[in-house]
Amino acid sequence: MELNFTIEGGDFTQAGQASSRVKKVLKQLGVDTKCIKSIVIALYEAEVNVVAHAYKGHIKIQIDKDKISVVITDEGPGIPDIEMAMTEGFSTASKKVREMGFGAGMGLPNIKKNTDEMTIESVVGQSTTLTMVNYF
Template sequence: MELDFSIEGGDFTQAGQASSRVKKVLKQLGVDAKCIKSIVIALYEAEVNVVAHAYKGQIHIQIDKDKIQTLITDEGPGIPDIAMAMTEGFSTASKKVREMGFGAGMGLPNIKKNTDELKIDSVVGQSTTVSMVNYF
């Protein structure tokens, strides 16, 4: 099964739409509850990252018998130092985003903790691609 979503940068009303839909689908498929919780955390954080940092993004999700693969591609500023971005507490979020309670430097660490495989590629000034895999 495949699911696709579009995200507009800066539109916080959209954050959570993909994760909410995926949560429902995985529940219907009878996926283990603990596994769903992890996927939902990782996907939500990824959505928020696109909204908070990028101009726009696409989410492509493929659900197989044994796993869920998520590919998030955005057009945005990119990440100059991915290792630094993965550090707990490091954030480049704007003041407005921080005031909303986001941008505490916990998003990428949350994604790392809640995925079985994570790959981040970025071209500064162009785009970032996040690939996540969770096994059921």
């Protein structure tokens, strides 16, 4: 099964729609609740990152019988130092985003903690692609 979503940068009212939909689908498929929780946390964090940092993004989700694969590609500023961005507490979020309660610098570390596999590729000034895999 494949699901696709579009994310608009700056639109925090839409953040979480993909993770909410995926949660419902995985419950219907009988996936373990602990596994669903990890997937939903990672996907929500990724959605918020796109909303907070990029102009727009696309999520492609592939659900197979033994795993879920998620690829999130955005158009935005990119990540100049991925290793630094993976550090808990490191954030490049704007003051406005922080005032809304986001941008604490836990997004990428939380994604890593809640996925079985995670890769990030980024081109500064163009885009970032995040790939996550969780096995059921």
